Amino acid sequence: MAKTQQSKYALLGALTVFPMSGYDLKKWIKNTTSSFWTESSGRVYPILNNLLKEKLISCNTSHQGKRQKKIYAITNKGKKVLKKWLIKPALPTNQRDEFTLKLFYGKNLSNKHYRAHLLQQQKIFLAKMYQYNKLIKHIQTKHTDLDDAKFWQITIKKAQYHVSAELKWLKEIISGLTQF
Amino acid sequence: MAKTQQSKYALLGALTVFPMSGYDLKKWIKNTTSSFWTESSGRVYPILNNLLKEKLISCNTSHQGKRQKKIYAITNKGKKVLKKWLIKPALPTNQRDEFTLKLFYGKNLSNKHYRAHLLQQQKIFLAKMYQYNKLIKHIQTKHTDLDDAKFWQITIKKAQYHVSAELKWLKEIISGLTQF
DNA sequence: CATAGCATGTAAACAGTTACATGATTAT
């Protein structure tokens, strides 16, 4: 079974927010959806060209001096195709979490190294917490006009709940470790 | 930068628990670590042969009638290589969650379809909750002897915290949806 | 004038799943 070209739909989805160039898409996806989605530029450009061939997006090339910028917009056909995909049940996430794998085989780690992993994770998740709080405020003040805003808030809240859960778990496990 | 062949280390880790065949490994990984790790048989067998060539594992072929079974055990060299990997900071997880992506672009979904996604997710996570409760009891009663057991409990607890967070979030979002 | 960021793209390498091939054994 083909893996339904998730990247293709991720790009179409982003273009329902506003028209963007390949470069914009890459950056925008990173800035707003990095908690649950990433794209590499190595894929973005070829996929945009495919979408253009399929007439799911249109392209408007703007010239600023000698530099060209291709702004893509989603077409009606593109919206239909996207909606058809959106209503399908989501595929389960690929579960491959190196951090948890390392803890699972923690028998083979010294107490010191095991603890170091937990503290590192705590640092990372505290930073995430800070980022999500910033992001949610940013949307509240900057994008109250967009239809998208309330859907974004819902997914950020989800991320926040998971970050809280991770931090709660970390605190509990770290405090339970025997000192050495 | 090479992606450190995560599968290789996942197999080495599993072989620190007890010697297993390729078939066993595939099944064991699915049964015990599916919340954060999966392996496909298409990878398991070639990787085992590589590990054998590198002398990180040894092989003992047993014959039961005409069927052969290759039981692999981790060598001292293998343990060293594994430990070296285990102490390195874990790579961040690839974030690609189709469910969240679909909700994020929920503007393009009807209230009905949006709700359907949430209810489906609730079903999936209730089932997960049940599985983890079962798993944690199974380890408590069957594997109290193993050094591994307490490390496994820690990762299952983590999974439980995240499942609880997801369910809490789902409940809140579902009850906040406007009826139609 | 160097460097960071804008902008598009390609090629190579790697990762990973799926489907298939082969055949044995166990349960119904």
Added chain:
DNA sequence: ATAATCATGTAACTGTTTACATGCTATG
């Protein structure tokens, strides 16, 4: 008998990242 599961493995396909190539533009 036949279906399910045990058991090992290969080949084809898809997906994805990384590194590179190219050149422009704004900032200190």
